[in-house]
Amino acid sequence: MANNNVVIKSRGLTKKYGDFTAVDHLNLTVNRGEVFGLLGPNGSGKTTTILMLLGLTEPTAGSVEVLGLDPARQPLSVKARVGYLPDQVGFYDGLTARENLGYIARLNGLPRAEANERIQRVLSQVGLSEVANKRVGTFSRGMRQRLGVAEVLLKQPELIIMDEPTLGLDPEGAREFLELIVQLKSEGITMLLSSHLLHQVQAVCDRVGLFHRGQMVLEGTVPELAQKVLGGAYRILVEANGTGNLEEVFRRINGVVNINRAGQDRYELEAKKDLRPEVARSIVEAGGKLLSLNIELPSLDEVYARYFKKEVDHVGAVA
Amino acid sequence: MSVQSLKQTRAREGSPWTGLWAVVAKEMADSLTSTRMFILELLIVLTAAGTVYGATQTLQETVGQDRFVFLKLFTTGRDPIPAFIGFLGFLVPLLAIALAFDSVNGEFHQRTISKVLAQPIYRDALLFGKFLAGLFTLALALTTIWLLIMGMGIIGLGLPPSGEEVARSLWFLLATIFYGGIWLALAMVFSIIFRQPATAALASIAVWLFFTVFWGILADLAAQSIIPARLSEPETIIAQAELAKTLTRFSPNTLYAEATLALLNPAVRSLGVVLPVQLFGAVLGTPLPLSQSLVLVWPHFTGLIAATILLFAVGYVIFQRREIRA
Structure with a gap:
């Protein structure tokens, strides 16, 4: 033993x-x-x-x-x-x-x-x-x-x-x-x-x-897998409006991996860690109005779906 | 690597029979309480009661003239009821097949197999335990019926059996149990091979029918074509008859029928082809002592047991190789 x-x-x-x-x-x-x-x-x-x-x-x-x-x-x-x-x-x-x-x-x-x-x-x-x-x-x-x-x-x-x-x-x-x-x-x-x-x-x-x-x-662990497969392990949901291009503002935050626009004033950020304070600060600094800010831990479903989608794409490409 | 650790890597740990008696106890309890067994046992008990009653009615007239009147209880029929051993020839296979046809595939069917094998036992214990439980159940049922018949005989005939009669009928009981053992092992092999219990039951019954109905005919036909009988050469006729006899003995039914014949009828001196010339000087009808009758049926006993072991071994090998996941 x-x-x-x-x-x-x-x-x-x-x-x-x-x-x-x-x-x-x-x-x-x-x-x-x-x-x-x-x-x-x-x-x-x-x-x-x-x-x-x-x-x-x-x-x-x-x-x-x-x-x-x-x-x-x-x-x-x-x-x-x-x-x-x-x-x-x-x-x-x-x-x-x-x-x-x-x-x-x-x-x-x-x-x-x-x-x-x-x-x-x-x-x-x-x-x-x-x-x-x-x-x-x-x-x-x-x-x-x-x-x-x-x-x-x-x-x-x-x-x-x-x-x-x-x-x-x-x-x-x-x-x-x-x-x-x-x-x-x-x-x-x-x-x-x-x-x-x-x-x-x-x-x-x-x-x-x-x-x-x-x-x-x-x-x-689930966050580790999410990190590997999804790139970002944390998903931050932001609802904000204001002047200027907020996407550009978010992109400058260190640690944001991906940005999706989910609606008119809604954004989905994928991040490597919990970046809620930084996001809030940069919106305010850019003169925007922060309406809501939420964080969503990545689910295994997503990791799984994303991983196997990649696999299928990969196999499809090879074939 | 030290010698001890070498040994450890080669040998399987523990006894293959760990848990054997737990399996036997559970399987026996299952069989003895099942409706299936109740129906079959009822059938056999009724048959025994009916045939033995018929036999005592016939034998009462000749009681006292015969040394082995108790043995006649098993072999005497009274129109229209045939003798008890005639019934046993097909009731015992039926009982044995009913005991075993779903023994292994039933575990797969109920999805209990992986759970049972995940307990600290080997597959050996599960399979052998099931077989032993079947054999014990069979022995229990047949012994009960044997006792019932002896009891009915004492009441009906009004005299106790002699020591030799008891000994001969016990050997007959043993032969019947071994005969059941073959069908038990056969049904078990089919229950390992076939996933569906119904298929295993049908296959077992098909084999039994084949030996009961067709094997005798086939043996005769084969003997005729291998050694054609010519009237000009009488020895070919004898050779053909002997070959046919040998071939029929591959059927467990023949082995059992001959063994019971010699055991229950002490006057039987040979089970082969007998020429009148060989009987010259023999006192016909003189009973053989038990030891000589046993010598006569020893090959039959050996054959019955060997066939059972062979069938069990076949089942064992298949079962050991079977993957547990369906």
Whole structure:
């Protein structure tokens, strides 16, 4: 165990299915206590990466360490300490919630008394205590997803990997689910979640990695990505009128990357940092009237849209 | 790299059977409480009750004349009801197929497979656990029926079974369980190969029908074309008959039928082609001791078990290579 603070570390991780490269030389590092989001379109290699992290599929090349262990060689130790919530998790519909959890507890080798106690605790943690003895077949999508989390928590994992956890949840269900993630994060559990629902990822993830054709093309915090992809990370909305050319005035401010005219008296400035004071000052100095001034943090949606638009343009140009 | 770390990189950690009994317990509980099994067990119990009742009615007249009257409970029919073993020949495959046709693809279908395999167990434990659970369920059901028949026999015939009768019928029970094991393994292989449980069930039933209906005919035809019988050469007739017999033994149905015949009927001394000249000097109708009957059916037992292991191994290899994501 080289570094106790690194929970996931992959170097040159590659998976090929025949000619198709699902994951291409992935270098991924996730630190303890972090919530890391894997983003990317369907088929970009997120699930394959997750399966390799769990030792459920063998890498073609490269190395991966999870909690300091090799998932391909020590899968039992890895799987005993890592909780996995698969994409659209399934249950034995004929069994009750408690029985489903009981099976997972036995597979983890928990002694009966401890299993019962833990089942009770995780059920109340996800708010399913009242339906514990109902058959899972009668559960709603949101309840099933929460039961999935209960199953993951049952083994008291150090790392939780979730594949598309909020897919198919209604807005209320998704919000509750994200609250649960935040709560788990506060308990110090490291989480890796894949999603293409970007605003949700943005709300809970410390860092994100953008997947494209098996490669992690971008990695960092949301503002960092915005910096890289959008050029400016901050968007300042100005409503002002006055004499002279305000665009010219804005252009002189140090740090403004781009200026868009959004309406008659409206301007959109992209900046590398929060330039609201400078903008206000220069408008006043230029003799204009400042009507409103707002800042908008860049959304991941935009980063994503802009990045993939660039990619498509690039590919189009090559073709 | 030290020797120890070298070892570590090569070997998989832990036992492949970790979690095996958790799988067995869960699968058995599932089977035993399922409606599907309830219907099939009810069917077999009714069949057993009906045929054994018919048999006791017939046997009551000859009780006391026969040393092995209890064994006749299984083999005696009374018009229009055939004997119990006649029914078992197709009820056991049906039961076994019903137990296993959705065992693996069902996990994919319910999307539980990746979650289960993300627990600290190997695939080995999941597959073998499912097979064992099926076999135990089958054994449990058949043993219950065996006990039921013995009980009905004691009441209907008014005498207890002898030690040898109990021993022979227990061997018969064991043969029946192994016969079920083949169909269990077959249905399981299909449940690994086919994504749809219905396809797996149909494929299993197709194989069973093939062996039940067509294999005998095909074996005869093949023997006739390989060794044409000529009246001028009597040995060709014998050779053809022996070849046909050998070919039919590739069917588990034949293996099972012959094994039960020799076990339940101590007077059977050979399962091959017997010429009248070979019977010269034999006292016909004298029962063989159990040990000799067992020698007679030993190859059949071996064949049944070997086929089961082979099928399981095929399923195991396919399952180990299967990608978990659909």
